[in-house]
Amino acid sequence: MRFLFFLFSLILLASENSSYIAAQSVDQLHQAAELGNVEAQWKLGVAYANGHGVEENDEEALKWFQLAAEQGLANAQYSLGGVYYNGKGVQKNDQKALKWFQLAAEQGHAHAQGSLGFMYYNGEGTPQNYQEAMKWWKLTAEQGHARAQKNLGVMYENGHGVPENYQEAIKWYRRAAEQEDTTAQRNLGNMYDNGKGVPRNEQEAMRWYELIAEQGDPSDRYSLGMEYMNKRQFPNDGDDYNHCSDCNYFNVRAYAWLSVAAMEGHQLASAQETSLRDSFMTSSQITEAQNLSIEIFNRILSANNNP
Template sequence: MGQVIYVCLHVGQTLSVQRVRHGRREKLDLMVKLTAIVLICLATTCLFADTKADPRAVRSANIAEIRKLAIEGHVDAQFYTGFMYEKGQGVLQDYAEAVKWYLKAAEQGHAGAQINVGIMYFKGQGVLPDYAEAAKWYRKAALQGNANAQFNLGLMCNKGQGVSRDYVEAAKWYLKAAEQGNSGAQFNLGLMYYKGDGVARNFAEAFTWYRKAAEQGNAGAQFSLGLMYYKGQGVPKNFAEAAAWYRKSAEQGHVGAQFNLGYMYEMEQGAVGGNAEAAKWYRKAAEQGHAGAQSNLGYIYDIGEGVPQDHAEAAKWYRKAAEQGNAAAQLNLGIMYDNGHGISQDNAEAVKWYRKAAEQGDMTAQYNMGVKYANGIGVPRNNAEAVEWYRKAADQGHEISQVNLGHLYENSDGVPQDYAQALKWYGKAAEQENSDAQFSLGLMYAKGQGTPQNYAEAAKWYRRAADLGNEIAYYNLAILYYKGLGVDRDYAETVRLLKEVADQEDANVHFSLGYMYYKGQGVIEDHAEALKWFRKAGDEGLKEAMNYVNSIEKKVK
């Protein structure tokens, strides 16, 4: 019987064509930003603190009369004069003049004027920007109970603007404003509970404050509420509720909500509409510059699900995302250059984009870089460089890279021969159910390379590879049963294993089957059946098989 034990080569000759969806991950878009709206107290909504004049007279007076009252020290008139100059209502807009009159009112304790002075210092309107001055005036208004000032002061404490960063102080002022119904403060307080900044982390409390703000229409809070429903944080997981809140936020233009809603449509999680609806929301986010949405929109055009397949459109969106540094888009753009889909085929450009993604740690791109260097496509052939890229991908668990790395170590291709390293990398891929790695591991145990010779281990790995359909593993396992190496000798099992792969064009398998029928090993001796298999092996180029064909035919004659 044939004594050949196959050696299988594993270096990939074609690039991976895996597409990677950015956002195909449980956490979706988790970017939650503080609400940073700086609210200006309008003159028509502020109360008059001065009892010497009827505030209605100020509102109904003409500009000259208001200015006269302001000059006389009427606090509300001073405030309103500042407001007119700030907004250019009835006078030429003049921020410096606005600050002057706001200050006069603020120094008399007018809370609305105090917050507006703070805003002017914050924005550098009519004065040089000065966060410390802004915080000072916010504090004065906040201490009078002005919710907007409390919110703004909380924000400055949160961000360390004009005051030392102090999350506890920020949470204190957010709470004061939130309890008065300020939606920005409610949202930011929810975020502090979510992150555990300045307060003990508490998802249930975060959820409570997010909902209060969300019900007032705060888009950031609606997005965050959707995220908590999606992840089941502070509330039972509920995809339908998540999608509903994302939609409210998305309809207000919240880019993260648009992306996440698109994702939920694509994944059919609590939202029915499939890729057509996904594409709609991805496009809205993509047009706002969201790199993940641009990448996913490109993917949908690439595969043509929910939209007509359009490789050129896919390439356009991949490029937009790739130029923002999105690794998935960089990988997919590289693949499009490799295949010439939607753009002219260009190996150098493919390598350029693979490299960008690979340097960000994308293991598929790292694998593709390894293949490029191993085959000299788009770069000079360099197996040492291939090894480095395969190793990066292999360290992340990329099974084909692990197989290829094992092969390079086994065959001293680009690295010094090292059977122990080969065994290590084959083993990692084998545990991921890679049949080539399982076969190679079996072969190394059979040959005693990097490990003491162990036919029982060889048989174990050949069997696992065979169970996954590896044809050569069937043959090598059959040989072990034939010889009784690592397993009990069993001719019937040898025949069974050979027949599993007999439909393949494999001369050694066909010769071995012929031999078993010729000798009557594991089957009833049958020279006609043996002749059939020997002829197949001979037709496939095995000269030894033709010797048996000639011998049997002579006996028949």
């Protein structure tokens, strides 16, 4: 399993520092950088890497990152590691990327720690080493980074570098899930769905799946509606509605999510919504489901209007 982790593009680095670059002209940065100001050297590298106030130039970015990194600036070391990892303005070199990430990570740079964990986990520029990956991701996770928290959950769930421990997996999944990491939300839902480390609880599982669907697109909402339909329990694999356990709960939510997807133009959702309504639902369930679908739709609209 590969983790797409903390190897942010340099564009993301620029977005964090664009206000600084906007406040100071590139000429001013050049002057300070030429005088040996290490912070200015790094900021100038960011400007060149992303074309902020100057034409994008990977070679110039590399030059200024290198100067600042060699003077021990953690941000520059992390940026230089990213340059070597992505092969921007220089031949891709995982060993050099690892070296610079390591230097920044040892200074407590959270993104560098995450990137270092990524490389150790996948064996890039170094032999694969789950224990080292765990060490660096834990440092990052304890600083509140959701991706590292999610990755720790995966390692504990699967026994990678540590003994398998579902309770620890749930702890880290939950921390990441509460920060809206959708993979962590899915994994946490799966733990509840399958009773791994917790008593099996389908409704708690579906609560996490709902959060994913709200952040997703109409296809995600259609899939959730179908998942609710498939949760209905009929005796002897039949369709005897009168003996269906929890049909009210699952029918209402299946219809609501299918209805939302249908409102967004999902054609399969519209067909399934009609079939469910006409074949299995009472009038009171339909009313409840319609009200719920409006609530969900309004939440999604509100989230999209206030990203």
